Amino acid sequence: MIKRAPHDVVVIGAGLAGLNAAYLLEAEGADVLVLEAQARVGGRIHSMRQLGRNAEAGGTYIGAGYTRIIETAERHGIKLIDVTPTLQFFREQDLVLGAEIIRQAEWPDHPANPFPARDKALMPWTYRRVLPMRENPLASPGEWLDPKHADLDISMRDWMRGLGLDDDAIEIGYSFNSTFGDDANDVSALLLLFRAAFSTAQRALAPKDTLGFTAENGVESIPAAMAQSLRRGVQFESPVTAIESRRDGAVVHCVDGSRIKARHVVCSAPFSVLRNIGIDPPLAGLQAEAVTRLRSQAVTQVYLRPKTPYWEHDGHAPSLFTDSLPGMLAAVRSGANPSTITHFAAWVTGHHAVEIDALSEADAGRLVIEAIAAIRPAARGQLEFIGLHSWGSDPYAAGAWAYFRPGEINRYARIMGKPHGRIHFCGEHLARSSRGMEAAMESGERAGGEVLTRL
Ligand SMILES: Cc1cc2nc3c(=O)[nH]c(=O)nc-3n(C[C@H](O)[C@H](O)[C@H](O)COP(=O)(O)OP(=O)(O)OC[C@H]3O[C@@H](n4cnc5c(N)ncnc54)[C@H](O)[C@@H]3O)c2cc1C
Incomplete structure (x- = not known):
């Protein structure tokens, strides 16, 4: 009709x-x-x-500086509420390479740290943001479409190589838990430079001591x-x-x-x-x-509730940035008090997300919990699966x-x-x-x- x-x-x-x-x-x-x-x-x-x-x-x-959203x-x-108090906890996470949990204080002198001397103090999750901001030829975010930057539409790997970084630095500096693409071969450096220019512009617009907002409800x-x-x-x-x-x-x-x-x-x-x-x-x-x-980036979030504050027993940060299946395990503080952890969200990305998307939700939850326990014995038996959201499996996303x-x-x-x-x-x-x-x-x-x- x-x-x-x-x-x-x-x-x-x-x-x-x-x-x-x-x-x-x-x-x-x-x-x-x-x-x-x-x-x-x-x-x-x-x-x-x-x-x-x-x-x-x-x-x-x-x-x-999201003027349209804010207006x-x-x-x-x-x-809108200021997220600055929560983001400060967000930075408190340990790095996991293979079976080893590395504290932030240990990283600058750690034998696995492949970054050049001036960058040894940067954690991998910071490095991948800082590098495109520091080395950015884009004067404003809109410049990514200017043909004068067409030569930067190369892989992130080639761009990082051009900065003198070796394969280990590229692997740890970009190729796991990537926000864009499966690894440094799979994404254009120009996209990362566009994002970096946008972040720089946002910072310039931010009021002093404010990193951003979220909606109260x-x-x-x-x-x-x-x-x-x-x-x-x-x-x-x-x-x-x-x-x-x-x-x-x-x-x-x-x-x-x-x-x-x-x-x-x-x-x-x-x-x-x-x-x-x-x-x-x-x-x-x-x-x-x-x-x-x-x-479109595969991202699956797996939500877990801690039965006890197990991180107080092994002295590691509650959040982990892993190079394996659980991806980035973020301690979420979505209650009224930003210091209280309400639950964990494991951000599983790329091929790991595709892997768990093929399973039932319960099996995916079990696999992620098991992988966390294998990394961190104090977490064994302490995490309960409470839900999952797969953006890759969502037919309308x-x-x-x-x-x-x-x-x-x-x-x-x-x-x-x-x-x-x-x-x-x-x-x-x-x-x-x-x-x-x-x-x-x-x-x-x-x-x-x-x-x-x-x-
Ligand atoms: C996990 C995650 C974290 C993010 N974090 C942030 C963040 O912290 N800050 C930030 O700025 N951005 C963030 N983003 C990005 C931001 O959420 C998106 O850029 C934005 O919401 C996209 O809006 P959109 O309208 O373009 O697309 P969508 O929100 O996808 O809207 C498209 C709409 O079209 C509908 N639709 C699709 N197909 C059909 C059809 N055939 N018929 C009818 N309707 C259809 C869909 O159901 C949907 O409602 C995040 C995104 C994700 C997934």
Whole structure:
């Protein structure tokens, strides 16, 4: 059944990007319908209140310079809280290489430390952030798309080699628990430099002694308020299966067989999901290739509750940064008192995440608990599995965030978000000068603006 009376715009996806596009279009008087596949808003923002007051499975930290997010939260009366007191605990973690737990104080003189003399004091999780910030030729985040930096679209490994680092330094300095890609071969250095330039810009904007914020009652309260303020709200549980762009309008097909007409469509689905949505006429050339090929990071979080404060018995930090299956085991403090550990979240990434995603949740939990106990005997019998969230297995995310492999920025990044007939695209992967949640907001703003010029 085709509904008559077409909407001005159908927005696909009620994450930050789609909701921001919808807000801006409505503010200019457009009639907008938002279709969301799931029964909730937020997409890759997912507050887990069952785990604590502000526990999150997705987007958590709001940089002090995230002007779009901060203004949106203010507009809806959502209280943001300073995360600085919690982040100070976040830095208290020990390094695990093989079977050995290495305290931060031991690292500078440790025989396994492969970093050059000036960097021996840096822990691997700091090194991978500091290096692209310190050696960054990008004067501003938006410069990553400037062709003058095209020669930096090489692997992180080659870029680190160019700085004189050997294979061991690259392995420990980037290649496990990678935020982007499986290892240093799998990601473009230019992406890391873009992220570093964004972090530097955020720091410059931060008020003194403030590292960032989160939402007092969960970050999901931000997209929830955005959705509630829309005139038509959000139509939930409406997965879109196909989009047609015709000369005189667009038609959106939903999984239940319904078809919705609109003058224009804004699609915020990540490319990892968009590749399974039919587009007629089909995308062509490099844009089609980008939608098919752009990777999204596998991240699975495994939540564990400690039965006793076992870390007080062996004297190691509660959080561990491991080079094995449990990935980064973070002590989470999501209660009212930031010094109290509410639970642990094991951030399992890359091929380890793919490995545990193939198991049942209970088996994945058991495997991670067993791997932690093998590293840390004091933890044996002390951790209870309380849940898991796999972003890779989530059919409407299919990964935590997009990343570019070497060469893909030059090949795709400048063209992959261009409008296709009456279809406009947004989502964090299409931001030009921001990262994370602010990227999603920026991309929604751009797509909304594009449509406005055509209405
Ligand atoms: C584990 C994790 C931690 C993160 N931490 C941070 C952080 O601390 N700080 C930060 O700034 N950012 C962080 N991010 C990134 C941030 O959460 C994302 O960049 C942002 O939320 C993405 O928003 P989006 O609107 O682009 O995409 P999404 O939130 O994925 O929105 C897309 C929406 O489209 C819907 N959809 C998909 N397919 C269809 C379909 N066929 N039909 C209808 N609807 C569909 C989805 O259900 C979803 O609601 C994190 C992300 C993850 C996963």
